[in-house]
Amino acid sequence: MAQAIFSTREEVDFVVVGSGSAGGIVARELSRAGFSVVVLEQGPYLQPSDYSHDEWDVTQNEEMVWGPQKGHPQTFRRYEHETAQLSNRAVLGYAHNVGGSSHHYSGNFWRLRPIDFQERTVRGEIPGTNFTDWPISYEDLEPYYTKVEWEVGMSGLQGPWDPPRSRDYPLPPLPIKSSGVLLERAAKKLGWTAYPEPHAILSQPYKGRGGCIHCGFCLGFACEVGAKSSTAIAMIPEALESGNCELRTMCTVARVETNANGRVSEVVYWEEDGTIRSQKTKAAVLCANGAETPRLLLLSESNRFPDGLANSSGMVGKNLMFNGSSSVAGIFDHPVNAYKSVPTTRVIHDFYSIDPSHGFYGGGGIDERHLSRGLPMSFAMGESRFSGDSWGSDFKNQLAHEFSHACSFNGHTTSLPLSSNNVTLDPVVKDKWGRPALRTTFMNHPDDIATMKFFVERSVELMEAVGAKGITSSYAESGQSGGVHLLGTCRMGNDPDSSVVDRYNRSHDVPNLFMVDGGSLVTSGRGQPTMTIMALAFRAADHMIRAARSGEV
Amino acid sequence: MSSKATSRRAFLRSASEIAPASLLALSVPSLILAGQQAQAAKSATRPFATLTPEEAADLEAIAARIMPSDETPGAREAGVIYFMDNVLGNEREEVLPALRKWLSDLQAVASTRYGHPALHTLPDGMLDSLLRDIEETPFFDTVRYLTIAGMFTAPLHGGNRDQIGWRLIGFDDQHAWAPPFGYYDAEYMEVGE
Numbered sequence: 136m137a138q139a140i141f142s143t144r145e146e147v148d149f150v151v152v153g154s155g156s157a158g159g160i161v162a163r164e165l166s167r168a169g170f171s172v173v174v175l176e177q178g179p180y181l182q183p184s185d186y187s188h189d190e191w192d193v194t195q196n197e198e199m200v201w202g203p204q205k206g207h208p209q210t211f212r213r214y215e216h217e218t219a220q221l222s223n224r225a226v227l228g229y230a231h232n233v234g235g236s237s238h239h240y241s242g243n244f245w246r247l248r249p250i251d252f253q254e255r256t257v258r259g260e261i262p263g264t265n266f267t268d269w270p271i272s273y274e275d276l277e278p279y280y281t282k283v284e285w286e287v288g289m290s291g292l293q294g295p296w297d298p299p300r301s302r303d304y305p306l307p308p309l310p311i312k313s314s315g316v317l318l319e320r321a322a323k324k325l326g327w328t329a330y331p332e333p334h335a336i337l338s339q340p341y342k343g344r345g346g347c348i349h350c351g352f353c354l355g356f357a358c359e360v361g362a363k364s365s366t367a368i369a370m371i372p373e374a375l376e377s378g379n380c381e382l383r384t385m386c387t388v389a390r391v392e393t394n395a396n397g398r399v400s401e402v403v404y405w406e407e408d409g410t411i412r413s414q415k416t417k418a419a420v421l422c423a424n425g426a427e428t429p430r431l432l433l434l435s436e437s438n439r440f441p442d443g444l445a446n447s448s449g450m451v452g453k454n455l456m457f458n459g460s461s462s463v464a465g466i467f468d469h470p471v472n473a474y475k476s477v478p479t480t481r482v483i484h485d486f487y488s489i490d491p492s493h494g495f496y497g498g499g500g501i502d503e504r505h506l507s508r509g510l511p512m513s514f515a516m517g518e519s520r521f522s523g524d525s526w527g528s529d530f531k532n533q534l535a536h537e538f539s540h541a542c543s544f545n546g547h548t549t550s551l552p553l554s555s556n557n558v559t560l561d562p563v564v565k566d567k568w569g570r571p572a573l574r575t576t577f578m579n580h581p582d583d584i585a586t587m588k589f590f591v592e593r594s595v596e597l598m599e600a601v602g603a604k605g606i607t608s609s610y611a612e613s614g615q616s617g618g619v620h621l622l623g624t625c626r627m628g629n630d631p632d633s634s635v636v637d638r639y640n641r642s643h644d645v646p647n648l649f650m651v652d653g654g655s656l657v658t659s660g661r662g663q664p665t666m667t668i669m670a671l672a673f674r675a676a677d678h679m680i681r682a683a684r685s686g687e688v
Numbered sequence: 689m690s691s692k693a694t695s696r697r698a699f700l701r702s703a704s705e706i707a708p709a710s711l712l713a714l715s716v717p718s719l720i721l722a723g724q725q726a727q728a729a730k731s732a733t734r735p736f737a738t739l740t741p742e743e744a745a746d747l748e749a750i751a752a753r754i755m756p757s758d759e760t761p762g763a764r765e766a767g768v769i770y771f772m773d774n775v776l777g778n779e780r781e782e783v784l785p786a787l788r789k790w791l792s793d794l795q796a797v798a799s800t801r802y803g804h805p806a807l808h809t810l811p812d813g814m815l816d817s818l819l820r821d822i823e824e825t826p827f828f829d830t831v832r833y834l835t836i837a838g839m840f841t842a843p844l845h846g847g848n849r850d851q852i853g854w855r856l857i858g859f860d861d862q863h864a865w866a867p868p869f870g871y872y873d874a875e876y877m878e879v880g881e
């Protein structure tokens with residue numbers, strides 16, 4: 136069936152803003168349940184013939200991410216008393232296209248674990264932070280994690296390393312790479328467990344899509360064979376086939392309008408040529424990611440909502456979390472060729488929760504990767520990896536050896552939610568539409584940094600255990616200055632005074648407004664948030680369908 | 689290392705076993721087009737579109753100190769200067785005015801110190817000494833960035849001629865693989881751990 140076409144004057148059941156990890160799922164679920172849905176997406180619907188492995192275009196010129204070169208400047212500062220500076224790259228990175236960042240992610244899918252939902256209770260208060268329990272439990276979300284695995288498409292190996300699960304993975308894990316063998320051998324020597332990385336990448340054909348051909352261009356690139364489970368591949372086509380969904384691309388939302396009753400009445404947006412339109416709707420679902428959703432709410436201020444829409448708590452845009460990261464590189468005697476196939480094939484979760492006796496809060500996982508996502512240009516630009524010169528013959532010879540013979544063991548770690556880490560509207564810089572640019576204020580809590588350091592130390596031990604040479608390490612010792620996991624900025628909670636959405640992702644303030652994306656996360660998890668974003672989207676959509684059918688939206 | 693033709697055959701073979709034909713039909717022509725454009729970029733002595741011959745000679749001389757031609761080919765052989773000429777007239781045109789000023793500043797230093805402003809006629813040791821003095825400047829950063837980008841770019845942008853950069857580091861331009869990918873997973877397949 137062809138996609139639906141609606142008039143802007145016709146009141147549709149739902150407008151979904153954003154077609155990424157959450158929006159693609161919400162649109163598919165609502166439209167297949169029979170509701171009329173208009174999806175507004177600010178980027179294009181890229182087709183496989185548009186995809187490219189060109190590092191200069193995709194990575195250096197941010198073709199999918201749209202940084203300042205594409206009219207989307209962002210500013211950054213560490214502390215609220217500073218003036219934010221214009222960055223030459225996207226501080227908060229996300230792909231602008233149908234499928235959102237699920238189109239260019241590497242598909243490492245870790246479920247949260249029971250502890251993540253109740254860690255404040257178990258671990259106790261962490262003064263100066265907004266660390267708190269989730270309003271839902273792992274058991275509430277488990278059926279939806281399973282739904283992600285089977286509906287969106289995943290590969291993995293069920294085992295004792297898993298949190299409780301109701302069903303096995305649909306597909307077996309992807310084959311181990313040399314870097315995975317090295318991590319597994321190292322872990323065994325140290326008494327830890329390296330298990331097959333769960334991937335939203337198909338190891339075999341599934342649901343009419345091709346299996347992985349191991350090209351090596353996952354992270355930052357779209358997948359030509361459809362093996363990567365982006366919502367552009369796995370969800371959006373099914374939404375359009377329902378006959379109830381219209382996808383409007385190159386449409387940038389300007390405001391969410393409310394009526395005299397304080398309910399969403401229409402969503403105002405620009406078409407590509409600048410024409411302004413407004414779509415009437417019974418309800419709106421904002422799935423624009425943890426940066427764009429709070430920006431849109433702040434831009435939608437009005438007399439009734441002077442601090443921004445849905446912001447009576449003052450929490451819109453606050454508690455920004457990125458997940459910490461660390462990288463320890465080592466050189467091996469034989470070719471590792473980590474640039475081939477998926478970024479990582481083994482993961483260690485023995486330090487999911489660091490023992491409190493260390494004196495700080497944190498936890499995470501360790502996986503193995505190429506030093507620069509397998510990209511030649513980025514590899515050579517990363518001069519900090521190399522000892523000695525960053526130009527000349529010695530440098531060149533080091534590059535020649537290490538691109539194929541080195542790999543890194545990377546930590547992916549917790550971030551604490553702080554009011555002082557946030558997304559706001561820049562008072563000076565404007566984007567191509569004349570909207571205030573995204574302004575990021577961010578300085579890690581000391582425990583975030585201690586956690587990254589802890590994971591560097593464990594990764595060095597692993598490298599030493601497996602005989603690596605030339606070990607070097609890096610992590611954000613003085614704080615992170617950007618990220619791609621955009622979490623916490625519209626946090627979920629039972630208390631309207633301290634959270635933005637309720638346990639079903641509905642705004643506490645505006646009954647026909649929902650927010651579902653990374654912003655919903657209450658805590659950061661240990662580093663791979665997209666699977667949780669997708670599970671929340673399936674769960675929220677279930678609730679929207681129930682509520683709409685009983686006239687409660 | 690396999691030839692371009694072999695790579696494409698391997699890609700088609702390996703991909704056709706597992707990917708729907710419709711997806712391949714869409715993605716393969718763009719790969720072939722990229723190959724043709726890479727061939728077109730090969731001609732070694734083309735006129736410059738953006739840089740003057742003197743600027744090109746001096747920038748190439750600096751690039752050749754960053755990625756020297758020694759036991760293996762360097763920036764000169766990879767045609768890095770053609771990449772610079774291309775992107776400084778296109779994606780990086782905003783950099784060009786500053787780059788020109790910085791270059792003339794360095795030429796002035798060379799003139800004072802060595803009595804000659806043409807960087808490309810300086811012996812390697814003298815040019816290295818000049819460059820070490822400016823290692824921390826935006827000028828050197830910019831030229832280093834463009835040199836590395838031009839060395840390792842997809843050849844259709846003008847650099848990495850004959851995939852010289854990729855061959856140097858062992859990046860095989862195949863884009864479809866089957867296990868084993870490296871030494872250790874081959875060993876793992878044999879011994880089981």
